[in-house]
Amino acid sequence: MAKELKNFTKRSDNYSQWYNELVVKADLAEQSAVRGCMVIKPYGYAIWEKMQRQLDDMFKATGHQNAYFPLLIPKSFLSREADHVEGFAKECAVVTHYRLKNDPDGNGVVVDPAARLEEELIIRPTSETIIWNTYKNWIHSYRDLPILVNQWANVFRWEMRTRMFLRTAEFLWQEGHTAHATKEEAEAEAIKMLNVYSEFAENYMAVPVVKGVKSPNERFAGALDTYTIEAMMQDGKALQSGTSHFLGQNFAKAFDVTFMNKDNKAEYVWATSWGVSTRLMGALIMTHSDDNGLVLPPKLAPIQVVIVPIYKNEEGLKNISEKVNPLVEELRKRGISVKYDDADNKRPGFKFADYEVKGVPVRLAVGQRDLEEGTVEIMRRDTLEKETVKFEGIADEVERLLDDIQNNLFTKALAMREARTITVDTYDEFKKKIEDGGFILAHWDGTTETEEKIKEETKATIRCIPFEGDKTPGKCMVTGKPSARRVIFARSY
C-alpha cells in the first residue's frame, strides 16, 4: 500500500486527476452512494473541525452567537424575494411526501401517495428566507438590534457536476445572518466579516487571498453587494473562498420585517449574510499539496508531529519509548498535537509514506543508533528536507519548525500568486494569456454585457474588483469605453 500511496498522478500531468486522487489517498473524503454527496472521512473531518473551531472563536470574538433554524423551507418562501428565487429554485431538493409504505407487490417500500404534503418543502440551499421569516418575530424596536447570529449547518444544492469539497450537492458550512438598524452598520458588518475570513485564510490556512467586491453579475441572489476573498490554486485557477453579502433591505421587505427607530418611526431592517463552507478544504488542499500528497499548514493539522520508532525487537522499542515518551509529554504541554506511532503491524517505510501523503508537517524518526548518539532524524513535510539533529532541545526545534512551515507555506503561495498575476491591456493579449492561467488585471467598462462576452469567449470571469492595488482609470480592453480601474479576471473553480 505504501507503494500505491506513492503512485500519484503528477500535478503537471493532470491537475484535476491529481486532486481527485489526493482526496481519496490522504483519506479525506470519498464519493457516497448518493449522487453528488460525499462522505467526509475522519481525517478530513478532523481538519474541518479545526477550521470550525477557529472560525467559531473568531465569530464569537466579534460578538456573534450561534443558533439553529429548520432544514426544510416552505416552497413559497423562496418566491418572496425575486432575485433569490431565480438563483436558488433551479437546483433544490424537494420534499413532497412524509411517509413510505410497504410495496403492495412486495418489493420493499414505496412512497405512500396518501401522504402528499400540501405545500412542498425545500431542503435549504441557504437560509435567508426561513431566517428572515423568523426575525420578523424577534425584531420590534431598535433595542432588538443588532442581531448577530451564525448557524453551522448542512445545505443542499442539486449541482449537476460535482467534485469532492469543491462542489458537492450537500455541503457543510456556516452562514451568518445579521440584522441592523442602519445601512452603514450593515455595510460595516459585511466588511468586518470579510476581514475575519481573510484573516482566517491567510493566518490559519496559509492561503493568500485578494479581497474585493463582486461585479453585479456575480452577486449573491438577493444581495446589493457581495464581497469576496479569492485565492489562486496551483494550476492558476481562482477559487472563491468566502463571501459576505450586504443584503440591503431586500429580505426585510420580502418578509415584512420592520422596527421602530429612536424617533418611533417604522423602518425596514438592514441585513447581511456571510458564509464559508467545506469548499475551504478544497482551497487548502490545492494551495499547498504536492506530488507526494497532502501538505498541511501546522495550525490546521490534526497531527502536527508524528514520531516513528525504528526498532528490531521489543527490547529495542522499549528503549526508544523510554526516550520518546517524555518528549511526547513535553510537546503536548506546549499545545502541540503529537502522535507516537509505535504500532507494530506496519513497517516504518509504510508509516513514512502514509504520514507524508496525509501531510503531517513534522516527522521525527528515532532508531537504535539515534539512542546511542543522542540524535533524532527530523523531516519537514513542506520541503521534504531531512536532517539528523541533537535530541536535546528537540522540543524547541519542533516548535520553531512548525512556525517556519506555517510561514513558508504562506510565503510560497503568495510568491506563486504574485508571479502569476499579470496586467494586460488588449483583448487579444488577454485571450492568449488567459490560457496560461493566473490572475489578469485588465480594464473593463463595468457592464454585464461585456463581462458575459468575455466569459463566453474565454471562460474567464471577473473574480472581483479588488479593494487594494492600482486604482488608475483606463479604457475597457474590449469596448474601449471608460474603466474606473483594473479588475481581476481568471478562470475559476
Added chain:
Amino acid sequence: MAKELKNFTKRSDNYSQWYNELVVKADLAEQSAVRGCMVIKPYGYAIWEKMQRQLDDMFKATGHQNAYFPLLIPKSFLSREADHVEGFAKECAVVTHYRLKNDPDGNGVVVDPAARLEEELIIRPTSETIIWNTYKNWIHSYRDLPILVNQWANVFRWEMRTRMFLRTAEFLWQEGHTAHATKEEAEAEAIKMLNVYSEFAENYMAVPVVKGVKSPNERFAGALDTYTIEAMMQDGKALQSGTSHFLGQNFAKAFDVTFMNKDNKAEYVWATSWGVSTRLMGALIMTHSDDNGLVLPPKLAPIQVVIVPIYKNEEGLKNISEKVNPLVEELRKRGISVKYDDADNKRPGFKFADYEVKGVPVRLAVGQRDLEEGTVEIMRRDTLEKETVKFEGIADEVERLLDDIQNNLFTKALAMREARTITVDTYDEFKKKIEDGGFILAHWDGTTETEEKIKEETKATIRCIPFEGDKTPGKCMVTGKPSARRVIFARSY
C-alpha cells in the same frame, strides 16, 4: 416585560403548559413556520453547545473520531434490514424531485415534473444504512477494525405530535457507529458508551439516571439489545435520555460487510450504534426548573455568574465598575463564565427577573451602599436564597457556590426520584399507583403480550430492566407466571 416573564403557569397547575411556556420565556427555542420543526434560539443553542463540547471530549477520550455521512439515503437502503424498515419507513421525509420551475400561471414556483428522481431519497431518520453501506468499502481485514466513528448531525422523523426539544420532526443529535471483530467487543462498546452517557447525565446535567436494558418490544429497530438511561421528570414521568444499541451482525448482513479474521476466514462484522439528542435539553429543563423559570446546573450554564450594578447616575456606575471589573477578570481567570450587565436601557428589576427566568446559577448585585460597606449581594438560583456577604474573598465564595449548586441539583433530583420509586406486587395496586406518576418496580413475565396489555390499560411502559438493584425473582403481577426480576414501569415522554 419583567412582569410578563414572571407570569408563569405553575407546575402544579399544568406541568405541560409550564414546560411549553418556559421554553419560550427563557428564550431557548420557538416553533418555526415548518410543521414540527423548531428554531433553537441563541441562548438555548449555547446550552446545547456546552453539552456537545463535553460529550465530544468524552467520545474522543474513549477513542472515537468524528466523520460525516450524507443527509439523504436511497429509499431502497431502508428496506435492507427487515426490522429497521418497519421502525423508520413510516415517518420519513421523502425527496422526490430536484428542481422547481416558474409556475406557468405566474404563481411563484412549482415542482418541475421533468425533474423526478429515479429512486426517491429519504432524509436520514438515523444513519445505520448509509453508514454500513459505506463501511463495506472500509473493512476488509481484522486490521481495519475496530472502527470507532461518531457523527454530529440533524435527523428527521415525521412525528405527528411534536413538543419542543422532546419530540420534534427535525432534531440535532450525535450518532456513534462502531464496527468490531467480535461480539464481545461490540457488546463492551455498547455498554461503555452507555456509561459515558450516564456519567454525562449525572455529572454535568445533574440528572440522575437508571441504566438498564430495554425489553424486546422497546428495542431500536434492528438491534439485538438496546441499553438505555432513564431519567424521572418532576411530574413523575420517565424520559429516555440516551440509548446505546448492540446491533449484532444485522447491518453487516444487510449490507454484506465481512472481514478476514486472523485465521483468514470471512466473518460478518459486529456493530453498535448510540445516540443522544437535543431531547437532553428537555430532560435538563424538566428536571431542575421551577415556577420562576429555568434552573441550570453550573457546568452547562452559558452564563454562570451575572453581576448587576445598581446605580443612580454615571458617576455611580463608574464607581461600581471600578470595583467589579477586577472581579470579572479574576472569575474569568478561574474559568468561570461571567457577565457584567451594565446595560443602561434596562432597570435592575428587569435584569433580575430576566436572569432568573434564564436560570443563571449565581447573581451578584452591587449598589452604592455595598461600595461603602465592602459588601455584595449574592443570590443562588436553585434555592433563590439571597444574602449580603463581604466583597473580599467573593471569588472563592462564588466558586464554592457553583460547586454547591451543581451538587445540590443532583441530590435534589435523586431524592425526588427515590421518593417516587415504589415497589408494587399486584396489578390492581399498579393501576392505582401509576396514576400518581413515578417509577414502579414490578414483576413481569418477560412477554411482549403482557407488556402490551399493561401499556394499553395503563399507558405505562417498561422503561428498562435495570442493571442494578434487587434481583430477586418473583411472579408477574399480571399473569402470575415466573419473573426473573422486577423491572421499571412508568409513563413516559
